[in-house]
Amino acid sequence: MKSILLRFGELYLKGNNRYIFENKLIENIKFSLKSFTYKFEKTFGRYIISNYSQSEEFEIIKKLKNVFGLHSLSIAEEVDSIEEDIVKEVLKINVANKSFKVFVKRADKNFNKSSMVFASELGEKLLKKNSSSKVDLYNPQVEIHIDIRMNGKSYIFTNNIKCQGGLPLGTSGKGLLLLSGGIDSPVAGYLIGKRGMKIEAIHFHSYPYTSEQAKDKVIQLAKRLTSYLGEIKLHIVSFTKVQEEIHKNCLSEYMITIMRRIMMRIAEQIAEQNSLQAVITGESLGQVASQTIESMMVTGNVLKHIPILRPCIAMDKEDIIKVSNEIDTYDISILPYEDCCTVFLPKNPIIKPSLERCEKEEKKLNLEELVLDCLKNEEIIILN
Amino acid sequence: MIYLDNAATTPMFLDALEIYKKYAVNNFYNPSAVYSEGFAIKKELDEIKNDILKKLNAKNGNIIFTSGATESNNLAILGSKKSGSWEYVFTQGEHPSVYNVAKELEKQGNVVHFVKLQENGQVDYDKLKGVLNDRTRLISTIHVNNETGAVNDVIKIEKLRKTFAQNALLHVDGVQAFCKIPVNLNNVDIDLYTISAHKFHGPKGVGALYIKNMNLLRNITFGGGQEFGIRSGTENVPAIMSMGYVLKKIDVENNYKKVKILKKSFLDIISKDNNIKFYDNESPYILSLSFKGVNGETLMRELQSNGVLVGIGSACSSKKAGNRILESMGESIEKIKTHIRVSFNAYQEEKDIEDAAKIILKTYRNLFERVK
Numbered sequence: 001m002k003s004i005l006l007r008f009g010e011l012y013l014k015g016n017n018r019y020i021f022e023n024k025l026i027e028n029i030k031f032s033l034k035s036f037t038y039k040f041e042k043t044f045g046r047y048i049i050s051n052y053s054q055s056e057e058f059e060i061i062k063k064l065k066n067v068f069g070l071h072s073l074s075i076a077e078e079v080d081s082i083e084e085d086i087v088k089e090v091l092k093i094n095v096a097n098k099s100f101k102v103f104v105k106r107a108d109k110n111f112n113k114s115s116m117v118f119a120s121e122l123g124e125k126l127l128k129k130n131s132s133s134k135v136d137l138y139n140p141q142v143e144i145h146i147d148i149r150m151n152g153k154s155y156i157f158t159n160n161i162k163c164q165g166g167l168p169l170g171t172s173g174k175g176l177l178l179l180s181g182g183i184d185s186p187v188a189g190y191l192i193g194k195r196g197m198k199i200e201a202i203h204f205h206s207y208p209y210t211s212e213q214a215k216d217k218v219i220q221l222a223k224r225l226t227s228y229l230g231e232i233k234l235h236i237v238s239f240t241k242v243q244e245e246i247h248k249n250c251l252s253e254y255m256i257t258i259m260r261r262i263m264m265r266i267a268e269q270i271a272e273q274n275s276l277q278a279v280i281t282g283e284s285l286g287q288v289a290s291q292t293i294e295s296m297m298v299t300g301n302v303l304k305h306i307p308i309l310r311p312c313i314a315m316d317k318e319d320i321i322k323v324s325n326e327i328d329t330y331d332i333s334i335l336p337y338e339d340c341c342t343v344f345l346p347k348n349p350i351i352k353p354s355l356e357r358c359e360k361e362e363k364k365l366n367l368e369e370l371v372l373d374c375l376k377n378e379e380i381i382i383l384n
Numbered sequence: 385m386i387y388l389d390n391a392a393t394t395p396m397f398l399d400a401l402e403i404y405k406k407y408a409v410n411n412f413y414n415p416s417a418v419y420s421e422g423f424a425i426k427k428e429l430d431e432i433k434n435d436i437l438k439k440l441n442a443k444n445g446n447i448i449f450t451s452g453a454t455e456s457n458n459l460a461i462l463g464s465k466k467s468g469s470w471e472y473v474f475t476q477g478e479h480p481s482v483y484n485v486a487k488e489l490e491k492q493g494n495v496v497h498f499v500k501l502q503e504n505g506q507v508d509y510d511k512l513k514g515v516l517n518d519r520t521r522l523i524s525t526i527h528v529n530n531e532t533g534a535v536n537d538v539i540k541i542e543k544l545r546k547t548f549a550q551n552a553l554l555h556v557d558g559v560q561a562f563c564k565i566p567v568n569l570n571n572v573d574i575d576l577y578t579i580s581a582h583k584f585h586g587p588k589g590v591g592a593l594y595i596k597n598m599n600l601l602r603n604i605t606f607g608g609g610q611e612f613g614i615r616s617g618t619e620n621v622p623a624i625m626s627m628g629y630v631l632k633k634i635d636v637e638n639n640y641k642k643v644k645i646l647k648k649s650f651l652d653i654i655s656k657d658n659n660i661k662f663y664d665n666e667s668p669y670i671l672s673l674s675f676k677g678v679n680g681e682t683l684m685r686e687l688q689s690n691g692v693l694v695g696i697g698s699a700c701s702s703k704k705a706g707n708r709i710l711e712s713m714g715e716s717i718e719k720i721k722t723h724i725r726v727s728f729n730a731y732q733e734e735k736d737i738e739d740a741a742k743i744i745l746k747t748y749r750n751l752f753e754r755v756k
Contacts, residue, residue: 208685208751244754344755 002057003050003078005147005155006064009071009165025069025168031230032063043149044107050078061161066228068194069168074145076157081111081148083118089156090122091129093144099136100126106148122146164194169230172196175278175309176271178263179203179234181218181337184282184312186225186329187320191311192280193229200274201225201232202267204239209344214337223383224329231384235270237374239263243344249364252346256290257353258361260299265367266374268303277306284312284320294352301355386740389695390583391530391560391670391727397585397633400626404587408622415619416610425621432628436592439562439631440577442569445596448611449624453559453580454481456593459615460555460576461485461524463601470521471495473552475507475536476712477529482557483708486524495519501712505534505665513544520549527561531709531725532663533670535565542572553600559583559591563634564643564669575600581627584634585729590623639730644668646728646737653741660748669729672710674722678751684724690747692740695725 008025029047030040038052038060052060057075064073079085090102102122104115113121122144123135147155177189179201189199203218215236222234239259246258267279283291290299300308312320324330387395407425415426433447450456461472462485474486476498490496497515502508507525516523523545528535538556545554555576561567562577563584569577577594581587595601598612607616647668654660659676675683684696710720726744728737 208682208689209679211681211685247755 001050001078002054003048003076003155004060005074005076005157006047006049007071007073008069021168021171024171028067028069028168029064032067033060036060043151065161065163068164068166068196068228070163071165072163073161074157074159076155078153078155081108081152081154086146086154086156087122087125090144090146091125093158095126095133095142096130097132098141099134100142100144101135101137101140102144102146104146108148108150111148166194167196169193169196170198173277174198174200175280176267176276177201177280178267179218179222181214181221181333182282183324183330183333184284184320186221186327186333187323188280188282188311189225190228190323190327192309199229199232199280200235200276202235202237202270204237204263206240206243207238209240211337217332217335217337219381220332221329224332226383228327231382234381234383236379236381237266238377239374241373242370245365245370247344250361253348253350254353254358254361255344255346256349257295257298257358260290261302261358262371264299264302265371268306269371269375271306278309279303279306280309280311282312283310284315284317287317289349289351292351298353298355298358386692386736388726388728388740389693390729391725392695393582393588394585394729396587397630400586400630403629404622404626407625415621416608429619429621429624432624435628435632440567440569440594442594445594446598448593448595448615449619450591450593450615451589452591453578456578456591457481457557458485459593459604460578461522462604464522464553466521469519471497471517471519473497473499473515473520473523475499475501475525477501477505477507477709478524478526479530479557479559482524482526503714505529505532505663505713506536509540509544512541513548516544516548518551520552522553522555523549524555524557527556527558528565528667529709530560530670531707532672533665533667535666538574539572542574560667560670563631563636565640565667566636581623581630584630586627586630587623590620590627640668642730643728646732646734647671649734650737650741653738653745657745669727671726673724673726674719675748676722677756678722678748680722680724683748683751686747686751687744690743692743695727696723
């Protein structure tokens with residue numbers, strides 16, 4: 001019978017809290033497989049999925065590959081831990097004209113042969129059946145694993161499929177992702193999710209300066225992220241009035257800095273209202289004028305209670321694009337619609353803004369009213 | 385909602401839908417079938433062809449039904465292609481369904497000329513003359529420009545062809561002209577003429593190509609040999625019959641007069657603001673306007689919120705530098721960004737057009753204040 005062996009990565013580091021991580025991981029696995037029927041079994045250091053429909057195997061694997069906290073998986077043949085049955089199954093593996101190595105892991109010490117002895121016996125039998133193949137202990141073309149577990153079952157497999165790794169989603173709290181519609185912010189959401197943080201997202205749009213298509217693009221991006229991050233609550237905030245007021249009243253080179261400071265203020269309020277513990281951005285150090293260390297300092301300064309997390313901070317653009325391609329958000333991100341950062345773009349945005357100057361410029365605005373106005377007209381979309 | 389984007393598409397006549405239904409559900413037979421029901425449909429399609437020829441004032445020639453302008457234009461251009469060292473001539477004011485075919489020809493290694501436009505939006509006839517020669521295989525020009533309403537003088541172009549490029553075929557993309565402005569192929573020797581039904585209140589997905597001499601065109605798709613082998617595939621009978629019904633109903637001259645009045649009423653209101661400039665071109669159906677200090681796309685969206693739908697031209701997406709057609713007329717990229725396109729149909733109420741003009745004026749002024 002076919003079954004899937006699941007291995008988890010870093011959880012063994014977690015000492016006494018380990019059960020919290022494991023329970024979350026199991027919950028997430030079950031959630032991702034909610035539309036399938038199968039049997040779930042927990043053994044030491046492994047989970048086993050069995051009794052599923054063969055025709056759904058591909059879809060099940062696809063889902064499991066996106067579950068954070070899982071390190072790798074293997075599709076295995078499950079047999080009773082009886083020597084003849086294992087031998088019979090191993091001999092079905094095609095090693096003709098290939099080099100191979102047999103790995104035996106014996107968790108069940110009641111099994112009558114030691115790992116080493118059993119492995120070499122199996123190797124011999126395989127060689128006898130396939131005269132064209134040979135054993136290679138260092139660089140085999142086929143790795144044959146026999147896992148003899150405590151549950152009286154043994155698992156035979158030759159594949160190892162890499163999964164996401166990271167920590168189970170939901171074990172590192174919940175944050176608010178600033179989602180612009182560009183390439184970087186979805187990557188930031190994915191990366192922070194991989195460290196176990198669940199997210200809600202916030203998007204600022206500036207109709208009529210930005211289009212309905214630009215807003216729809218962000219909804220599509222958030223939707224794509226749900227395949228890793230589960231349900232996402234997307235807060236859409238109209239930023240038109242804020243931009244017009246800054247444009248009218250403030251120094252043009254400070255436009256973007258002030259805009260981002262106001263975004264942060266709004267984000268913090270929404271985070272507080274929704275019990276979120278951090279603001280997450282796609283910023284990468286030095287990528288554009290608003291992402292210099294000076295700009296980040298001035299922008300971050302407005303947050304009083306929660307940190308800003310910037311998972312892409314030390315990544316080159318091409319590395320961000322690589323991840324973006326891997327998580328399938330790139331093709332949406334490059335659709336040609338303006339995001340609200342490109343509206344009222346000053347000719348020379350300031351690279352090293354001063355906090356003092358910023359605060360002076362902001363005095364020209366009725367900040368409280370602007371922020372409140374944005375919060376009042378927030379639109380919420382739940383994506384899953 | 386007041387709809388001023390009729391150059392993009394027009395509402396279909398409601399009774400044309402009845403015709404569509406009749407030929408989709410009751411008289412659904414395949415016109416290639418040899419039993420009399422099928423043959424009767426074939427005869428009806430032939431009648432529509434005659435009606436189109438009449439509407440074009442063409443004394444001879446044939447009509448091939450297609451899936452619309454893009455297919456007609458592709459067929460006209462690629463079907464005229466000949467082996468050997470021939471040259472192909474286009475204006476810079478072409479619709480993408482011509483322009484991008486021309487680009488493809490160029491990519492394939494052919495000599496392709498793109499002739500600049502004059503400030504008024506018409507092709508520069510002197511420059512056109514300059515590129516014509518004995519090796520010219522095809523001249524392809526738009527009749528009424530879809531962004532500016534400028535009308536190219538096809539009689540003049542045909543004379544240039546006759547004098548300087550005797551071996552060339554002349555293709556005219558008449559999508560914004562047919563059933564809108566008077567078209568008379570009796571006066572002018574045009575080889576190929578493209579029409580599209582949804583621009584004149586017919587259904588989408590159907591159009592036609594006028595072909596003066598079938599022997600000069602070669603098929604570019606292959607199949608069952610319908611339409612003299614030039615365009616294989618079962619004819620879209622319900623859409624063709626529905627297009628045929630609509631074109632018979634349209635009184636071009638009367639509509640032309642009516643739309644002229646609509647345009648005048650519109651401009652009477654709009655021209656009160658000196659910050660709004662417009663190209664008052666020959667076709668009354670299309671107006672290109674520029675609004676000092678605001679982005680056309682932004683204005684378009686704000687107008688949508690205020691109940692008026694306008695166009696921004698077919699090449700104006702935000703990442704593109706500008707608009708090829710306006711650029712070729714010598715407009716700066718900065719100014720091109722301030723453009724919108726307004727287009728009318730003859731069945732609109734004057735009152736609505738006036739209301740729309742007032743809304744445009746008010747919306748523009750409000751936006752101008754916000755962004756200045």
